[in-house]
Amino acid sequence: MQEHSYDILIVGGGTGGVAAALAALRLGRRVLLTEETDWIGGQLTSQAVPPDEGVWIEDVGCTASYRAFRNGVRAYYREHYPLRPESRAEVHLNPGAGTVSRLCHEPRVALAVLEGLLAPYRANRQLDIWLDTRPVAVQVDGDRITAVTVEHGPSGEQQVVTAQYVLDATELGEVLELGGVESIIGAEGQDQTGEPHALSTADPLNQQAISWCFAMDHLDGEDHTIDRPAGYDFWRSYQADFWPGKQLSWTLCHPITHRAVFRDLFGNPDETPHGGDLWHFRRILARRHYPEGRYRSDVTLVNWPQIDYWLGPVLGVDAAERERHLAGARDLSLSLLYWMQTEAPRHDGPGHGYPGLRLRGDVTGTRHGLAKAIYVRESRRIQAEFTVLEQMVGVEARGPLQGAQTFADSVGIGQYRIDLHPSTRGRNYVDIASWPFQIPLGALIPVRMENLLPAAKNLGVTHITNGCYRLHPVEWNIGEVAGALAAHALNTGSTPRQVRGTPSLLADFQALLADTLGVELQWPEAQRLTPSPGF
Structure with missing residues (x-):
């Protein structure tokens, strides 16, 4: 060396x-x-x-x-x-006109x-x-x-x-x-820090969820449905005990009250801070900034509660378990996309799925379509x-x-x-x-x-x-x-x-x-x- x-x-x-x-x-x-x-x-x-x-x-x-x-x-x-x-x-100038930032x-x-x-x-x-x-x-x-x-x-x-x-x-x-x-x-634990919102006792394996983000656009009338992810059946039926709805749904949890909140993909295009539907929440390219016809679609970034992976930590575990959870996070993100393409209730009337949603790996620089790395909220x-x-x-x-x-x-x-x-x-x-x-x-x-x-x-x-x-x-x-x-x-x-x-x-x-x-x-x-x- x-x-x-x-x-x-x-x-x-x-x-x-x-x-x-x-x-x-x-x-x-x-x-x-x-x-x-x-x-x-x-x-x-x-x-x-x-x-x-x-x-x-x-x-x-x-x-x-x-x-x-x-x-x-x-x-x-x-x-x-x-x-x-x-x-x-x-x-x-806010290039994506997203409401989160x-x-x-x-x-x-x-x-x-x-x-x-x-x-x-x-x-x-x-x-x-x-x-x-x-x-x-x-x-x-x-x-x-x-x-x-x-x-x-x-x-x-x-x-x-x-x-x-x-x-x-x-x-x-x-x-x-x-x-x-x-x-x-x-x-x-509270016995260590005295913090009001700390756990009563320490738990090293209590770590914030990771997320494997991805970018997508929407070409209505086209079909860009991905292959059915391996774990889709699990995620389609999964609901955590503390969550008010299924993981793959438009039912989210209010961060403070923990009550159910409905937030779908396109149903409320309100662009006030933290308002509106999920499409506008973390949008990273807004076609309204450009001449008519220059871009066929906005591009939005999926970093939503539905892809928060909390089934296990990536710190304090062996390499095999860490890789299992990383694979689980990848599978969850792809399962959300597949659900949105095939089964999600639509905002514009009867019917299910938005097959025109297109995974944009070119935006994130990968062939698999997701971001290059997990979004980490908590480190050693x-x-x-x-x-x-x-x-x-x-x-x-x-x-x-x-x-x-x-x-x-x-x-x-x-x-x-x-x-x-x-x-x-x-x-x-x-x-x-x-x-x-x-x-x-x-x-x-x-x-x-x-x-x-x-x-x-x-x-x-x-x-x-x-x-x-x-x-x-x-x-x-x-x-x-x-x-x-x-x-x-x-x-x-x-x-x-x-x-x-x-x-x-x-x-x-x-x-x-x-x-x-x-x-x-x-x-x-x-x-x-x-x-x-x-x-």
């Missing part, structure tokens, strides 16, 4: 990994970024999920580089797509923008990117990672990488697991110097206090409700109001390891607070700070632990984040005191 050496190794090229690379590169460091799929971007690309963002995202609530990404997506559509003049002129877009566009942001650093080999590459071993000496062995999937070739800092930006916290780093999976998390609890951000848990707890070591901000999807142990939604919050640096410092940093959803949060720290702009912020912290530590001869523990070093780092990288460290007063409601 060949050995390669870098200043910083970032394992995982998802949303946080890309942001980490950008920050470290801007601060002058040489970086290797590895990614298990052949697309960087994670949630934004290979998982195909339009960004879930805070209500003030157009004005405040993200880092400067994330805003550059958002602006880049809009600029890409204006430059490359034949938009109508009125759409082109929209300052806050102010910026619903195609995964390939996000990929192009991210590649563009990184391109200048690849040109001079300050940045290397290894795609189709996953970690298979981590070598540790005391409190430091000394090497990471990675494997190129198609060839099976292995390489050893050494770096002064290693950032875990994988979707499931794989470096933490391989390196034996103190970490947590699943749900903590470090045991950190500081852990964010519900009592620090939840409106109900804060009692009469106003706003989230403020942190002297803030390295960013975020805003979203605490949103936990049904779990692999049969617990229904946990969806509760939260305050706009800060990201404390202490949540990025492992209790023991000195040259490892989390750069995704694997920071020091709990199963509960992960519900508001897991969204796209927050993961980006976490990754950006991890990359900046590693580079800053190398540039100044300090350690991440010293940066947090020494007031003068912390002030210097926070100034670097705010003044050089454009990271917002605190909320304006008007937003800070406005809670993010539940669904």
